[in-house]
Amino acid sequence: MSNTPQMPAEGKQVRLTAWEIATIDSFVRAAALIGLPRSIGEIYGLLYCSPDPLTFDDVEIRLGISRGSVSGGLKTLRQLGAITLHYVPGSRKDHYLPELSMERLVRGFIKDQFSPHLASSAERLDAIEAELATEPDRTRREHGLQRLNTLRTWRRRAEKLLPLILAVLGGSRALLSQDESAPGDLV
């Protein structure tokens, strides 16, 4: 515990306030909803509440979770693009800020968790087609091809849907209909 000359107090304040707890709770639920572990919801939630960037230890201490969880959680959040490193002069520690753009958050999540599956699914459908070719019974084979066809349609739609979602969340404010007028943070 030695900063440089003085010790300007990182955002320590060990105890979480009531509103922080409530907010973090919301993020924990949201994380669960999309299949992410509790610790990740906690970490992002804490950063979301904080008025300034937090370090590894800030997170560990204020949340009271293990080093391992903090390390893994920050890594995942970085990968998702849900947090960004923020350089702080005079400190060797990494400082983190939450990403506050909903579009970027969703984009990161989709890119990381959905797109890969969507991509590989095309190959899997081709594999199904190959297997179907070996089906001896004509009627069954036809039926299988029918279903395969439907799957391909589904896949194509899903693929088209993702960019649309991003478009709606991001750039084209218009699509979201009339009353977008929140004056708050970036959004």
Add this chain to the structure above:
Amino acid sequence: MSNTPQMPAEGKQVRLTAWEIATIDSFVRAAALIGLPRSIGEIYGLLYCSPDPLTFDDVEIRLGISRGSVSGGLKTLRQLGAITLHYVPGSRKDHYLPELSMERLVRGFIKDQFSPHLASSAERLDAIEAELATEPDRTRREHGLQRLNTLRTWRRRAEKLLPLILAVLGGSRALLSQDESAPGDLV
């Protein structure tokens, strides 16, 4: 094992074919992606492959999973609207068919897994606001209100997004752009 007069063979054929295995595998992955257990992916996948409605025992036997899993899995799928009961004269068993409309599948999933959370989130945000009111430090409070504001914007957007997704997947074929021409099953 006594049908009525004769024994017209339900879709028994105990062994799964290669293409069925490959298809079921795809559904198992898809299920995992959206946080549903393996058994549910298997059951839906099996029904999806089958040319005619299957019974409880068909599923149990062909998939080789336990009665408990079949019972629970069918229950969940029914609840999601992903399968439907199909009346078969002369049989006391329940027969199931897969829902083949992507729109209905997605709608069921959203209604069941997302909407409830989205609904309750509004209350949670109000709770945060209440807690914030007790924050003594002016600056912190303002900052918190800012963040709360952002959260409310996010929530509103999510709420507007869901119907849009359904619209794109369903009725308005137009939105999905020009080339929707799959001649297959229903879609």
Add this chain to the structure above:
DNA sequence: TATTTTGTTCAAAAAAGCTTGAATACTGCG
């Protein structure tokens, strides 16, 4: 009513996933 068929329940076992913390690696500094 007794019997058979069909499906559900639920406690215990198994599997999967998350968290922990001690050991390890890396980096800049003296």
Add this chain to the structure above:
DNA sequence: CGCAGTATTCAAGCTTTTTTGAACAAAATA
């Protein structure tokens, strides 16, 4: 080089979720 500060790794433990299967309930049949 050795040290101190910082962050990651990973095996072991813990928690949560899923699966199993035997007991139970319900409904049709005889």
